[in-house]
Amino acid sequence: MKKHLQKRVGKVIPFIQDGTYFFNKGVTYYRRRDLRKAKAYLQRAAQLEPEQSTFACQLAIVLSELGEYAQSNEWLLRIIERDDDLAECFYFLANNYAHLGLFGEATKYAEQYMEREPDGEFAEYTLDLLDILTIEQDDEWLNYDDMLMKQEQARTLLEKGEFQEAIVLFEEMIKEHPEHWAAYNNLALAYFYQGNVGKAKQTIEYILKQNPGNLHALCNDAVFSYYLQEQERLFLLIQSLQRVYPISFEHRYKLGVTFAIVGRYDLAFQWLRQLQRRGFEGDAPFYYWYAYAAYHMGYRMLAESMWKKFIALHPDKKGSEPWRYREQTIEHIQSLFAKQDIASSLYALYLIGKSFIASDCPFPKQSWSHPFLQEWSDYVYGYEHEPSAHVVDAHRIVTLLIQHNGFGYEPLYIAWFSFFIEAIKEIDSFSNHEGWAAAFEYMFRKRRGERVTQRMLAERYGVSVATIGKYVKVMKQKWHG
Template sequence: MGKQLKQSSRKATIVPFIQNGEYFFKKGMKAYDRGDLHKARKYFERAVRLDERDASFALQLALVLSELGEYQFSNQWLFKIIHDLDETMDDCLYFLANNFACLGLFREARQYAEQYLANEPDGEFADDAADLLELLRLDGSEWTEEEEQLMVLEDRARRLLEEERFAEAIEALEAIVVRYPDVWAAHNNLALAYFYSGDVDKAKQKVREVLKRDPGNLHALCNALVFAYYLHDQEQVSSLCRTLAGLYPFFHEHQYKLGATFALVGRFDLAFRWLHRLYKSGFRGDGPFYYWLACTAYHTGHESLARNMWEEFLVFHPEKRGEEPWAVPSFDEAFARIIRWIEQEGLADQLYGLYLFSRSKQAEETAMSLAICRLLPADPRLRPFIDSFLFGLTDGSSARAGNVGRMVDALSANNEEKEALCRFAFAIAVHPLADGERFANGAAWAAAIEYMWRRQQGERVTQREMAAKYGVSASTVQKYVQKARRLYT
């Protein structure tokens, strides 16, 4: 009889392999000690993602970013430590001074070096901070101060633009371009500020001005493409895409701009070419870089890369978890109803959907208004209503559209049968024979249109009743009923 194994009396112990923040931090330190900064960065980013409140993890990531030459991203983490994680970590002040010096922002560099010495006169980096201050004094020529002041002004304007404080951004950028007329970045940012504030004409004029004075300016061409895309000018979009697809920019900044612009307008094939090339070359950008790379990778069939890049994006914006490009968006029912009207084939239905959106809370978000533009067909009859309802334009044909909107406001405010009645009003407003009508007397038009609509429904209403309802005279209602009948055949 052969030997048999006896069942062990000891139970097996399963030791879980937990990859927490400390685990990746230690691996990052080993990579850092070996001089492998790119791998160290990866590990430290994983560490801060797993433990967002550990200041030491964030500090080590900031130091690696600085050594990689990514001073602005390093500063973001240093400021996060000081303001959110541990305000007592005064060493961050010295590291900020170093980063600002490398960026050429010498005033800020002096400010943080002096603040570090005030807080830590005998600190570990006291001698280094003193040496840095001496070096800054030697290099502080008048020309450098002027350049530095420009950088500070541009940085403030960019922050205002990113925070969607468009009126303040426009004021700041207009001052810059007057003082520094050849700084094209300020002109291009001013065009964006005009556009997102709703001043489409000024935005387009600014782009034309830049391209006239600096033909081939990449940022101006990209802005022109974005404007054309949001304004649903498909012919211009196609033309600019062909132009930009033939460009091969040398600088990383220009490659990033080109890739992000192609992604924004839905040309994911062209976008992936540039963004993925940047990533493979070792470029490690900010949150938006990973966002666009994740989107373009997903839409070009590189799903594994897309998921990895989305995880990188979440390091910068953890609150965006659940908003992946492959996630199904959720809309409230009211907004979904607006979209259904906009996607109808009838012009009156599309206008009703556009009207409903313009009166909704979503219309307060510029990005949402621009997205609605993309859903609407390229029908020139819609253009004045888009300009008026979404961008607040009040000149030319936009003024007439504004009058129609106020007329529909009156109908909507005075009736429960809003849907059918308002669509009926839009059908009259866009009738070919209505081109000469300004619809300036909104109350009179509302009274006449409601009278006609109710009579068609078989209701027994009088023009006198409509006159009393809208605060106009019976003779005025009679006059406008005749006008409206001419437009409804």
């Protein structure tokens, strides 16, 4: 008889990791003073059981000890919205606001704690805090509180594109606090977005002179250099920024986003991935640039995951995914080539150079090619030929036009190329890039019936009215567009 083998079946014991499990792990790490791990476990506990105020409160305490006061306050405010019986949350809020410099808010929550728990566990500490706030809250502190409010207001204006209004507020802050470098950096950004490149660069130069090594200024300088096509300066700045290893999450975030903007997706991915792994709670720009960096580094699934988080915050951006953006750019460039006119093709080639998609969008070799078109193509695709002065001038001038108007004003750039290929037959030099850009934009807008003056364009490009007048006179003789 054959021996029958009996199959041994083990009993399966489910391992359930609920909120309490993660909370207890978080508290254990908190007692060991491993705050990073404590934060990670407590975040998981709060996500699994958001109704548990105790979990959220302990997470807020850890965040506060890590110096992440604003994030701590977000959790505390959520708690008191649904459960104001946890009076200690008012004490923790008061402490956090004091650290943030918002002394009016700190006083408000300290007083609310004393109303609820006059003999509570933190009553003595709260009274001490109120004494300090009462003694120190003089005009200087109140002004500082006011400055922080102005800063948030100005940032909101910046995000809405109301640059002149933001500039006024940033300048007020700087006048009141001459060493408030964050205001200087935001002022530089406002100038740059407004199109006042000269003032933007002057502001950055001033920051770095007075506060050498200011990371935000160095990052902004790199972004400006990227958009201004200052390749040598950009290279040196990236080399310098690669050697920086900041401690704060804010600075790591700034580095990651900066590297993404300038197309160094490898370095951007390194920093943004590290932030995510360390429990960084991202905002919309974080998810946006992380998605772009992940996509360009070949992590499509991760990119899609980050993009979903971004779209949840900005549903109106659906359709601008990094992979779709690339496809749309290629389609648009191909449509420009399909027109088979030299000016549109020159602009199409310019877009190829800006989009880093030369391998996906080859220059069509067709009978309508032009000697300058071929030379421009060699320059864009990076062939090792010394470009002529005309190629360099044309590239620099169209870049200036785009910097001051954005990529959406496409007819201006195609018109510029149309004028340029005719003008080079008779004009030897276009070396005054700002002057030619300002004069051409003036002529273009004037011919379209727009209200524009030479003085307006002179201020925008940092040239004299006389210079614009000189080139306008030349263009009136040569204009064919």
